[in-house]
Amino acid sequence: MLRDSCSVILGLHHRQVFLERVRSKAVSLESVDKLLEFFDSVYPNIVIHTTGLTSVERCERNSSLAYHINTKLAANVARACGIRGIILIHISTDHLFTGEFPFVEESQPIQPLNIYGQSKGSAETKVLENCPNALIIRTNFYGWGPPYRCSFSDRIIKTLRKGQPLMLFEDVFFTPTIIEVLARSVFDLCRVGASGIYHVVGDERLSKLDFGLKVARHFELDIDLINISKLTDQPHLVRRPLEMSLSNQKTCSVLGRSLGNVDAHLVKLRQQEHGQAFREIQNL
Numbered sequence: 001m002l003r004d005s006c007s008v009i010l011g012l013h014h015r016q017v018f019l020e021r022v023r024s025k026a027v028s029l030e031s032v033d034k035l036l037e038f039f040d041s042v043y044p045n046i047v048i049h050t051t052g053l054t055s056v057e058r059c060e061r062n063s064s065l066a067y068h069i070n071t072k073l074a075a076n077v078a079r080a081c082g083i084r085g086i087i088l089i090h091i092s093t094d095h096l097f098t099g100e101f102p103f104v105e106e107s108q109p110i111q112p113l114n115i116y117g118q119s120k121g122s123a124e125t126k127v128l129e130n131c132p133n134a135l136i137i138r139t140n141f142y143g144w145g146p147p148y149r150c151s152f153s154d155r156i157i158k159t160l161r162k163g164q165p166l167m168l169f170e171d172v173f174f175t176p177t178i179i180e181v182l183a184r185s186v187f188d189l190c191r192v193g194a195s196g197i198y199h200v201v202g203d204e205r206l207s208k209l210d211f212g213l214k215v216a217r218h219f220e221l222d223i224d225l226i227n228i229s230k231l232t233d234q235p236h237l238v239r240r241p242l243e244m245s246l247s248n249q250k251t252c253s254v255l256g257r258s259l260g261n262v263d264a265h266l267v268k269l270r271q272q273e274h275g276q277a278f279r280e281i282q283n284l
């Protein structure tokens with residue numbers, strides 16, 4: 001666990017979160033001055049910015065809120081980190097492209113299809129303007145989430161365990177990673193002094209349907225409850241890319257290792273269910 005090797009402070013917004021051996025402090029990201037005050041009270045070496053308005057539908061309904069949370073607050077954090085010379089890790093997304101090509105590389109110009117992607121894309125620009133050495137991580141992750149925030153794997157496991165049917169898209173492709181591999185890879189990129197944009201995703205590209213089928217098999221759940229669906233048959237949803245897979249070659253070559261395929265990650269996910277971190281997250 002990263003908190004065995006680092007002292008971790010959670011900067012909180014509305015929700016209270018208590019974790020063992022982790023300090024929590026409320027922080028406003030609304031002004032650079034407030035952020036500087038916060039940094040001067042805790043002296044961080046590294047800041048990981050994970051804030052986001054992550055609902056694609058909500059971003060589309062309220063674009064000014066999306067740009068405020070996803071772009072403006074990221075710019076404020078980057079400005080404060082830039083002024084104090086703090087290493088910034090900014091969490092971005094795989095939602096930045098039209099979906100024409102698989103395994104997109106970091107050098108490809110972004111072309112987001114919706115407000116969520118556009119606001120996260122402009123955050124990347126603002127972050128690098130304000131903090132040129134920032135490390136920007138584009139990713140798509142899953143793992144055991146708290147009761148109030150289901151990850152994609154949580155949704156699959158919970159639904160199938162209840163014996164309920166589940167619809168999954170066969171025409172949406174991605175390269176998901178388990179949170180444990182994401183966290184370790186980001187930590188190691190930071191240790192080697194990486195800066196700029198890195199894709200930290202799994203090695204394997206698959207559809208959301210195939211991911212669900214793999215989860216069901218690893219957790220010995222009823223695959224017959226999974227129904228095939230298509231994003232292209234859902235015209236009421238906000239436009240999204242059908243292809244979100246990213247290439248992790250740059251990250252793998254800097255780290256000198258692969259980031260693992262879905263089966264390897266799902267073996268870890270199953271093992272984690274019996275561990276202390278799982279119990280801690282379930283009690284949040």
Ligand SMILES: NC(=O)c1ccc[n+]([C@@H]2O[C@H](COP(=O)([O-])OP(=O)(O)OC[C@H]3O[C@@H](n4cnc5c(N)ncnc54)[C@H](OP(=O)(O)O)[C@@H]3O)[C@@H](O)[C@H]2O)c1
Pocket residue numbers: 012013014015029049050051052053054069073091092093094120139140141142149
């Ligand atoms: N989940 C994925 O697979 C995925 C994929 C690609 C990228 N990402 C990126 O990864 C990051 C984390 O995603 P997530 O799925 O963990 O998101 P999440 O569960 O929706 O969490 C969003 C966080 O942002 C905070 N927040 C919201 N409004 C804020 C504000 N005005 N000021 C300060 N904090 C605010 C929330 O705090 P409160 O709850 O206290 O309001 C919450 O902690 C996001 O930047 C997202 O774009 C996620």
